[in-house]
Amino acid sequence: MILDLQNIYKDYQQDKLVVPVLKDVSFQVEEGEYVAIMGPSGSGKTTLMNIIGCLDRPTSGNYLLAGEDVLKCRDKEMSDLRLRSIGFVFQSFHLLARQTALDNVALPLSYAGVKKKERKERAAQALERVGLGDRMTFKPTQLSGGQKQRVAIARAMVNNPKILLADEPTGALDSKSGEQIMDLFRQLNDEGVTVVMITHDRNIASRAKRVIHIIDGMITEEGKSQANSMAVEEEEPQANGMAVEEEELQANSMAVGEVGKEAENG
Amino acid sequence: MLENIRLSLQGLWSHKMRSFLTMLGIIIGIAAIIAIVSTIKGTNEQIKENLIGAGDNTVNIQFYQGDYPYEIDYNGIPDGVPVISEETRQQLLDLKHVEGASLYTSREAYNVVYYKNTGLSGGRIYGVDRNYLDTCNYIIKKGRGFTESDYKKFRKVALLDESSAETLFQGEEPIGKTLEIQREPFIVIGVIAKSSQFEPVINTIEEYYDYSQNNNGALYVPDTTWPILYSYDEPQSAVLKLDSVDNMTVAGRSAAEILNSKINVQDDTMKYKADDLLKKAEDIQKLGQSTNMMLIWIAGISLLVGGIGVMNIMLVSVTERTQEIGLKKAIGARKGKVLGQFLTEAAVLTSLGGLVGVIVGIVLAEVISRVTGTLMAISVPAAVLAVVFSMFIGILFGLLPSYKAANLNPIEALRHE
Numbered sequence: 134m135i136l137d138l139q140n141i142y143k144d145y146q147q148d149k150l151v152v153p154v155l156k157d158v159s160f161q162v163e164e165g166e167y168v169a170i171m172g173p174s175g176s177g178k179t180t181l182m183n184i185i186g187c188l189d190r191p192t193s194g195n196y197l198l199a200g201e202d203v204l205k206c207r208d209k210e211m212s213d214l215r216l217r218s219i220g221f222v223f224q225s226f227h228l229l230a231r232q233t234a235l236d237n238v239a240l241p242l243s244y245a246g247v248k249k250k251e252r253k254e255r256a257a258q259a260l261e262r263v264g265l266g267d268r269m270t271f272k273p274t275q276l277s278g279g280q281k282q283r284v285a286i287a288r289a290m291v292n293n294p295k296i297l298l299a300d301e302p303t304g305a306l307d308s309k310s311g312e313q314i315m316d317l318f319r320q321l322n323d324e325g326v327t328v329v330m331i332t333h334d335r336n337i338a339s340r341a342k343r344v345i346h347i348i349d350g351m352i353t354e355e356g357k358s359q360a361n362s363m364a365v366e367e368e369e370p371q372a373n374g375m376a377v378e379e380e381e382l383q384a385n386s387m388a389v390g391e392v393g394k395e396a397e398n399g
Numbered sequence: 400m401l402e403n404i405r406l407s408l409q410g411l412w413s414h415k416m417r418s419f420l421t422m423l424g425i426i427i428g429i430a431a432i433i434a435i436v437s438t439i440k441g442t443n444e445q446i447k448e449n450l451i452g453a454g455d456n457t458v459n460i461q462f463y464q465g466d467y468p469y470e471i472d473y474n475g476i477p478d479g480v481p482v483i484s485e486e487t488r489q490q491l492l493d494l495k496h497v498e499g500a501s502l503y504t505s506r507e508a509y510n511v512v513y514y515k516n517t518g519l520s521g522g523r524i525y526g527v528d529r530n531y532l533d534t535c536n537y538i539i540k541k542g543r544g545f546t547e548s549d550y551k552k553f554r555k556v557a558l559l560d561e562s563s564a565e566t567l568f569q570g571e572e573p574i575g576k577t578l579e580i581q582r583e584p585f586i587v588i589g590v591i592a593k594s595s596q597f598e599p600v601i602n603t604i605e606e607y608y609d610y611s612q613n614n615n616g617a618l619y620v621p622d623t624t625w626p627i628l629y630s631y632d633e634p635q636s637a638v639l640k641l642d643s644v645d646n647m648t649v650a651g652r653s654a655a656e657i658l659n660s661k662i663n664v665q666d667d668t669m670k671y672k673a674d675d676l677l678k679k680a681e682d683i684q685k686l687g688q689s690t691n692m693m694l695i696w697i698a699g700i701s702l703l704v705g706g707i708g709v710m711n712i713m714l715v716s717v718t719e720r721t722q723e724i725g726l727k728k729a730i731g732a733r734k735g736k737v738l739g740q741f742l743t744e745a746a747v748l749t750s751l752g753g754l755v756g757v758i759v760g761i762v763l764a765e766v767i768s769r770v771t772g773t774l775m776a777i778s779v780p781a782a783v784l785a786v787v788f789s790m791f792i793g794i795l796f797g798l799l800p801s802y803k804a805a806n807l808n809p810i811e812a813l814r815h816e
Contacts, residue, residue, distance in 0.1 A: 188729060188810050209733055216731020227726040227813065231413055241730045243402065288730070 135295055135327050136162035136185060141194035143180055154180045156350045162329060167322040169330045169341035177350040182331045186221060186298050187214045199295050216244055220289030222299035226281045228273040234260060235269040238288045245292055259287040263317060279310030286317060296327040303337055315340050403740055407747040418748060421712045424705025425752030426759060429785045431698035433760025436781045438767055439691045441774035456641040457535055458651040460658060462634040463672045471506060471633055479663040480634045490657050491637060496650050499534035499640035503527040504625055504633045512618055513579040514567040522563055522616035526625030534640045542574040542589030550621045557585040563616030564590045581628045585620060706796040713745050713800035724804050725812025738805040745797025746790045753789025757782045
């Protein structure tokens with residue numbers, strides 16, 4: 134088991150008010166899975182991602198990342214966990230503008246203490262893997278959005294992390310580049326990479342083999358099995374099911390809005 | 400580390416104007432300090448040279464009464480001051496660092512030396528022993544020096560230095576001419592000069608007094624002929640040649656002690672004293688140094704201001720690069736890495752400023768020396784220290800911004816616009 138989250142709670146302190154963001158979240162991800170965590174904005178999915186990504190600590194609960202108890206780690210060890218076990222892909226790429234694609238991809242390796250020559254080789258391999266073997270010396274400004282995201286994915290992959298953690302990876306891309314990025318994730322997953330993706334977009338989420346819905350800080354429904362999701366395109370009832378889901382979703386997000394108002398009034 | 404330095408240079412290069420302006424404070428501070436130090440060092444060396452003479456490591460031990468050399472012209476021969484024996488001279492020679500020792504008597508030569516109608520109005524006349532020319536690094540420019548037989552046969556022969564030769568003969572060939580000294584005829588056999596020529600640079604009236612005694616010309620006769628001119632048993636002076644300038648004080652003092660142990664006088668202010676030129680030089684240097692220290696402090700304030708400028712720019716840089724820092728932390732850079740990166744950047748910035756400052760400072764000192772005509776000397780330790788110090792300033796003032804960067808919350812940093 135790569136991810137094992139048990140009874141995760143997360144509260145934020147807002148002035149004197151304690152706002153619960155995650156409420157009793159528990160789920161597991163096995164090695165080689167392709168999971169989408171889906172929810173509307175304000176549902177706590179970003180907080181969840183931060184916790185999975187070892188960027189944040191839950192208020193309570195248990196989290197094992199590849200068997201390691203993340204919550205017992207100190208700051209330095211959290212950094213090392215991020216370095217070794219997690220590959221981040223962000224919505225806005227977060228590439229270093231002044232560095233070439235190759236240097237951008239090699240960055241995590243320098244923190245891992247890899248020798249310079251090996252860094253170049255491995256970064257080059259990673260760029261080949263995402264189909265940018267011919268763009269190694271390009272700077273981010275010379276690359277299209279889709280290409281930038283590929284560089285970012287190469288950077289996330291270069292240190293062979295346990296999971297690839299993507300936060301709205303297609304959010305800043307046009308639909309065509311987005312498609313290509315999704316294809317790339319699929320390809321990487323087929324090659325055995327565990328992918329966890331956070332998104333609010335149902336179409337994107339539907340590309341994953343398993344969808345975890347998070348609404349109002351709670352996991353409401355675990356997605357379909359791999360077999361079922363493969364059949365999505367053909368079966369009408371499935372589409373209906375999705376519609377139902379959407380209604381639920383809206384209802385929930387309204388509920389969130391009301392909670393927010395109440396909080397303001399209080 | 401090298402990687403960090405390379406990245407820092409890259410970063411600085413991409414903000415050329417900003418980096419330069421930030422460095423300017425450091426550049427000005429360091430340049431000022433280097434210029435001041437170079438000028439001080441130049442002046443000090445000049446003072447030392449002026450007083451002691453370049454490469455002429457001799458120290459005179461004279462007989463003093465109170466604070467002034469004993470005036471034999473007015474006071475006559477003092478009681479209880481024996482002639483310094485050859486044995487005592489050997490004792491002086493045996494002192495550490497002493498390479499040569501010579502004894503001589505001397506008097507002011509005012510209105511006692513004539514060639515035809517030309518007199519030597521000033522300067523000194525010396526009765527010197529056989530070792531004198533060697534000890535004082537004189538070389539024969541013309542004619543010959545004293546020989547053993549000159550001493551033994553009490554020959555009335557004289558040597559002139561270039562200044563007295565010029566005054567008395569005014570271009571005429573002096574060798575073989577007869578001079579009148581204390582109404583005694585003396586034949587000029589040679590002209591001598593210091594082996595290392597040296598012209599003191601005189602800037603003030605005090606300096607003029609310090610150097611003038613050397614400048615009015617001198618005349619030398621064998622000490623065996625001295626009683627023909629003056630009298631027997633006059634108090635002698637000694638001159639020592641030393642291996643280096645720095646040992647002059649110590650050796651001079653020990654020599655004076657030896658000589659003082661032989662005398663037996665009523666007036667205890669009467670004793671042998673070594674000319675402590677080194678101390679004199681140091682005193683003059685010290686006088687200047689207090690002013691210079693103040694200048695250095697003022698330049699130091701400029702460095703402080705420069706350092707604050709660096710801190711300010713580093714804070715701006717941290718804010719600007721919040722996202723970058725967030726990303727680096729998110730992908731696994733430890734706090735220390737981020738801290739190191741920003742500290743390196745600050746240190747590289749100020750070290751570069753220090754380096755440029757040293758160069759500007761040297762150029763500035765060169766210009767000052769050209770304009771005012773004073774010497775300047777580049778102090779390598781000062782230059783190295785300046786660069787190291789500016790690096791230290793970078794680290795000191797980079798600490799706060801770097802610490803801020805290292806402790807950014809990656810989640811918030813990534814979201815920063």
